[in-house]
Amino acid sequence: MSWVGHYNYWVAIFLMMSGFYVVISRGNLIKKLIGLNVFSTSVFLLYISMGKIFGGTAPIINEHSQKFQLFSNPIPHVLILTAIVVGVATTAVGLALTVRINERYGTIEEDEIRAKDDSL
Amino acid sequence: MESVVDIVLLSFLCITVVAIVYIRKLFCAIMLLGIFSLLSASLFVTMDAVDVAFTEAAVGTGISSILLLSALALTHTREQRPPHQPYIALLVVVVTGAVLIYGTMDLPRFGDPNSPIHRHVAVRYIADSPHEVGPPNIVTSVLASYRGYDTLGETVVIFTAGIALVGLLGFRRRQEFKVRLYQPMDKKTSYAENSTEDGDEFEDNIKLPGANHMVLRIVGKMFIPLILLFALYVQFHGDYGPGGGFQAGVIFASGIILYALIFDVETAMRVITPKGLRLLAVAGVFIYGGVGLVCMFLGGNFLDYNVLSAHPLHGQHLGIFLIELGVGINVFAIMVIMFYTFANRKRGSV
Amino acid sequence: MSHLPILQVIIPLLAAPLCIVFNNRRIAWFVALCATWASFGVSLLIAQQVLQSGALSYDIGGWPAPWGIDYYVDSLNAFVLLIVTGISALALPYANRSVEQEIDPRSQPYFYSLLLVCLAGLLGISITGDAFNMYVFLELSSLSSYALIGMGPRRRALTAAYQYLVMGTIGATFILIGIGLLYSLTGSLNIQDISYQLHANNIIGSGNRTLLTAFAFITVGLSLKLALFPLHLWLPNAYTYAPSVITIFLASTATKVAIYMLLRFCYCVVGSESIFQLTLGQIVLLPSLAAIIVSSVVAIFQYDIKRMLAYSSIAQIGYITLGLSMSNHSGLSAAILHMFNHALMKGLLFMTMGAVSYSVGSVYLTDFRGLGRRMPFTMGAFIVGGLSLMGIPMTAGFVSKWMLVQAAIELGWWDVVILILIGSLLAVIYIWRVVETAYFNPLLELEEEEIGEAPLSLLIPMWLMVIANIYFGINSAIPVEFAQQAATLLLGGM
Known part of the structure; x- marks a missing residue:
């Protein structure tokens, strides 16, 4: 039975789903973006968990790390570095849209925005 | 020991995320998100992902929080509605989560050295990258050389976000309105707190104390040069330890942003002009792409640094140095641009 | 080299x-x-080389495939590259005047820059052989399209862009999860290598639960991106409120590229013989049929014609995924061909919308009164596009729909054949509403203001599209050849 060794994945999944819940259940545009951030950061946790080796060390080869002989997998690290950047870029664009929406509608609540659109 | 730290951090993360779900005050939610990022960064360290931790701390805790707070200052500080359709959302989330947990059943055990991901492509990176690419930091080798093209994509992603912000928000000219002074963070807290009773409006005529805050000014003057120096260290030491162009760019930008926060945006914008930043951002992408093109003219493939010098390892070294520089310049410029576009926006302007 | x-x-x-x-x-x-x-x-040259000498591959950074990122072009993605670059090559001359009118002059340089990033992103997705690289370029194209949509002239463009941003990011994150799970099973990110590892280690045959989940996430994520029926909510607003050029560009390219990704993942990773295709077919079949019928009906009741065409796009995507769900050679060829033809006809129709909105200012049904006389060239182009959309012989739309019907008959799916025909009839209805208003509804005396034909820089690209729609309706040998080669390739595995 291998699934006792999965707690890291499961906690990451719980965090992911909490973020996902915030995104789809909240009407506040900034709160949604916060949820998206939580969602993606937890996906990063999932990736990094895959790369971990028990007894391994950070994948930097120097005199200190020679005695370990076992390095955690560097690929997930590289992928997640890219994904973090993508995440902050998306947040920034989302915030810019939110600010503009607030200027044009005077609110950042989804239902109020919809009401204002419908009343036209 | 590792596992204990791991479990403690994971439980902290769970607590934070539950608080984020429940809290309605957006300011607190943003702060909690910062804590969430910092905790995940710590967790990344325990899982040996030092570069990722560094970036997450700089970006998730630093830049994201600043951007969110800047946007918050321009909008409303409190979520006004309870969640809509919470049950449908809950159902979707529970089903998705269940599918994912089902999917982890056949995943290799956490930390298992024999799982497929450690036995295929990664083996060559760990064994050969010191001879093939050079840098002791394998993450840097993979990031800049083996998968250097992804990093070009990443650089353009950040560039895109910057120009998207300028396209959407624009830099207002300074004559158009008096730039709102940016209050230091701690002051912003108290405004957010005070304002919750009577709606959530900032008063526009509040005297913002940033420019006259003695302690902040002195501490800032002491720290900003150190921050900039540290950024340069991170930039040029990325081959040997955690760090690299991206982190360096973010840290350098945060030095400038700190200056703008403590003194004022207008002065910062006079020193580091939007036009200059625009050109720097472009230059960053061009340095990266240019290295790739030069490789092509010298007879290699795009981004094949081996041809840059007579000795392939020297070529790799030069190539990585240059593209990290490009990334650093681009990220620095775009991060400051992002801050400017938000900071220069007047609350409620149309 | x-x-x-x-x-x-x-x-x-x-x-x-x-x-x-x-x-x-x-x-x-x-x-x-x-x-x-x-x-x-470049894409023409690539297509020529691929047709002559088979697939091209290119190791970026000089690192061979599973270690580095490689570009891999076969007849399927050469075809997608042609669609994407062809449409953008026509959209750009069109953009000059249209953007001048719709976008704040200070933002225009940024607009073009974002448009190019979006194009590069879509091309990068189509050409790469690396799963994670695909994700990076997917985000590149999405991020720029959020901003581009948000630059639309009306304020609802902002909410449309925000909605697209949230749904698009959820979709992309799902894809990221799926790629991560695939990676954890195989240790590789290269699509061909993933497929090889899955087969070599007998992961496919054993009903691996992680593999199933990975595919579920990738499929759902991509369905969000390609606006498959119940996940299409972002599309109508995004297409309606985006600047005209962006609607033309995104409607004819972005969803096609997402469909391409779905094809690539489903056929090239798990291989054609596996049961995944059948399951996928069953899952996709119902949403596709629902898309064709429901969206067409909804389109009939729209008064904003751009919005009507957006709903029609969802229906057309339904035809494409329907072909996909048949998972046989003729169904797949029909689907791939319809990607091309849909790009042609929707590009054309949205170009006419851009011209109308340029001259008249908006595209409500009532604005079309008398346009048949005032803007004869634009409305003529609209009629050709409409005919192509309905699938009338001698237009491009006919060829692929006919192939789709044949594929359905081949499988003995008579009920599906009937539904396809009903879909076409519904298209006749919603296109007719516009034509009727334009040609048979007289102008009110009060409204005799000067509305002239759109400028030439809008009309020339539009009429080039008209010619393409008719040309590929009469002489469809080249795209059919491409589509069939691509289908053979998908069914034969990589």
């Missing part, structure tokens, strides 16, 4: 920063124009 595959992407990618160097909208437009034409030229 041919550098064509990498040039395909880096020309627009590096031209994008160039657009904003001078902060001048004319220069920016000209740079964008040159870049799109150059990449169209």
